Amino acid sequence: MGERKVTVAAEVGLHARPAATFVQRAKQAPMDITVARPYSGDPVNGKSILAIMGLDVRQGETVVISAEGEGSETILDELAAIAGAP
Structure with missing residues (x-):
């Protein structure tokens, strides 16, 4: 299983537009x-806008981010x- 650790750069975090763009690609x-x-709970479905926004990142x-x-690797x-985009 591949994974990437990413520091979220957008001012709004992983909410609204960044979350929608992420989910559309996923x-x-x-x-x-x-x-x-990391270290706080179970992973959520990366294809669910509600799950991503519920993380409150x-x-x-x-x-x-994990995928297999x-x-x-490309995804x-x-x-x-x-x-990670601002």
């Missing part, structure tokens, strides 16, 4: 994608860029 992937806050906090399967790179 939904295009054929594999399951999860997002978690703020600017400067770190998330772990063919093409997962993880793209999702990490979205989550």
